Amino acid sequence: xxxxxxxxxxxxxxxxxxxxxxxxxxxxxxxxxxxxxxxxxxxxxxxxxxxxxxxxxxxxxxxxxxxxxxxxxxxxxxx
Numbered sequence: 695x696x697x698x699x700x701x702x703x704x705x706x707x708x709x710x711x712x713x714x715x716x717x718x719x720x721x722x723x724x725x726x727x728x729x730x731x732x733x734x735x736x737x738x739x740x741x742x743x744x745x746x747x748x749x750x751x752x753x754x755x756x757x758x759x760x761x762x763x764x765x766x767x768x769x770x771x772x773x
Contacts, residue, residue, distance in 0.1 A: 712718055746754070
């Protein structure tokens with residue numbers, strides 16, 4: 695019984711390898727990008743990229759550097 699299981703798994707692996715390597719033809723995702731997706735966009739001219747202000751840039755994390763320390767307003771507790 696174990697021999698049949700090994701044989702079935704080996705056959706399944708060979709079929710998966712043939713499909714993944716393109717032996718049975720190109721994959722559907724390998725074709726050219728369909729241009730109709732761009733044509734179906736709703737008002738692409740409304741999309742605008744604007745630079746951020748100095749205040750907004752302080753909140754952005756810079757990749758590869760430590761997080762900026764927050765500005766704290768500390769005062770002693772009144773008792």
